Amino acid sequence: MADVNSDAHVPDGTARRILLAGPRSFCAGVERAIEIVERALDSRGAPVYVRKQIVHNVSVVGDLAARGAVFVEELDEVPDGATVVFSAHGVSPAVREEAERRRLDVIDGTCPLVAKVHAKARRYAARGDTVVLVGHAGHEEVEGTLGEAPESMVLVSTPEEVRALPADAAPQVSYLTQTTLGVDDTAEVLGALRERFPLLYEPPSEDICYATTNRQNALKAIIPEADLVLVVGSANSSNSVRLVELSRAQGTPAELIDTAADIRPEWLTSVRTIGLTGGASAPPALVEEVVTALSGYGPVSVEEREITRETVHFELPSAVRGSAQQPAGGPSS
Structure with missing residues (x-):
C-alpha cells in the first residue's frame, strides 16, 4: 500500500492528473x-x-x-x-x-530490426566502407553489431567523438545506429558526421526502431503539461533511460522506476500532473500498478494520450512456431 504521506497529496485536495503516453510498454x-x-x-x-x-x-x-x-x-x-x-x-x-x-x-x-542492422554492417564492410556505428559502448546490441565487422567499424556516441575521427578514414564512410537511441541526440551526432565526411553514405532507412521513436514522440506530447514524469523500466534498458533523459532535457523532472514500489512520496510534493510511460521492455501491467499506487496518495484522474497505434508483428522462428501459443509476458500484453 502507498505511503499516505500528506505532503504527497495535491495541496487543495483536487484530483491529481495522470497523463498516460501512448504507445508505451512492450514493443x-x-x-x-x-x-x-x-x-x-x-x-x-x-x-x-x-x-x-x-x-x-x-x-x-x-x-x-x-x-x-x-x-x-x-x-x-x-x-x-x-x-x-x-x-x-x-x-x-x-x-x-x-x-x-x-x-x-x-x-x-x-529482434528482426536489430538483425537488419547486422545485415547492413556486413554489406557495408564487404564493399570496403569504414562503418561508423552510433551507439553506447558496452550495450549488448552494440557489441553484437560491432562483432559483424570489427576491422571495419568504429563506435561513436557524441559529436565530439565524431570530430576526433580521421577525416581520411576510408574512401567511403557509412553509418549505422543502435536501435534504441534518443532521436534528438542521434540527430546531433549524425549532423557532425555529415560535416566531417561530406560524402557520407546514408542508409536508405533509419535504424532507430519504430517503437523507440514512437515512445519518445508520445512522451514529448505530454511533457509540457507534466510536473513530473515517471518512466517504468529497468536501469539497463537503453530506450527507457532515453525517455528519462528526454524529459529532463525539456525541463521536466523524471524518474526511472522498475515497479510501483520504487515511487518516493517526496517526488510528489506539489505535483499536480504526472506523465507516465513505460519503456519498450516494460510489461503493461507494471504501468497499471503505478496508476493504482498513485491513487494511494489521493484521488487521481487518468487520461490516455495516444499519438499512434502500433500494429507491427514479427513472426516467431521456426524452432518454436509449432508449440502452443502463450501470451507474451503472462496475463499482460
Whole structure:
C-alpha cells in the first residue's frame, strides 16, 4: 500500500492528473522474444538457457526464471547440447560459431530490426566502407553489431567523438545506429558526421526502431503539461533511460522506476500532473500498478494520450512456431 504521506497529496485536495503516453510498454520485438522463451519452456521443458537478459527488464527476467529459464552471461555456462536462446539484442558471429561448435540447440530471439542492422554492417564492410556505428559502448546490441565487422567499424556516441575521427578514414564512410537511441541526440551526432565526411553514405532507412521513436514522440506530447514524469523500466534498458533523459532535457523532472514500489512520496510534493510511460521492455501491467499506487496518495484522474497505434508483428522462428501459443509476458500484453 502507498505511503499516505500528506505532503504527497495535491495541496487543495483536487484530483491529481495522470497523463498516460501512448504507445508505451512492450514493443513487437520484446513480445516476440518473451514468447520464444515461453514456447521453448513449454516444448522442451526446463531448463532453457538464455544468453544475457532476454530483454532488459528485471520483472520479465524474474518471471521467466521462475518458470525455468536460466540466464547466463556467456555460453561457457551452458552445458553441451542444451537449448539456448539468444536475447533480443543480438549476438556477434563469434558467439554463433561457439554455439555451433558446442552443438547447442540455438533459438534466435534477436529482434528482426536489430538483425537488419547486422545485415547492413556486413554489406557495408564487404564493399570496403569504414562503418561508423552510433551507439553506447558496452550495450549488448552494440557489441553484437560491432562483432559483424570489427576491422571495419568504429563506435561513436557524441559529436565530439565524431570530430576526433580521421577525416581520411576510408574512401567511403557509412553509418549505422543502435536501435534504441534518443532521436534528438542521434540527430546531433549524425549532423557532425555529415560535416566531417561530406560524402557520407546514408542508409536508405533509419535504424532507430519504430517503437523507440514512437515512445519518445508520445512522451514529448505530454511533457509540457507534466510536473513530473515517471518512466517504468529497468536501469539497463537503453530506450527507457532515453525517455528519462528526454524529459529532463525539456525541463521536466523524471524518474526511472522498475515497479510501483520504487515511487518516493517526496517526488510528489506539489505535483499536480504526472506523465507516465513505460519503456519498450516494460510489461503493461507494471504501468497499471503505478496508476493504482498513485491513487494511494489521493484521488487521481487518468487520461490516455495516444499519438499512434502500433500494429507491427514479427513472426516467431521456426524452432518454436509449432508449440502452443502463450501470451507474451503472462496475463499482460
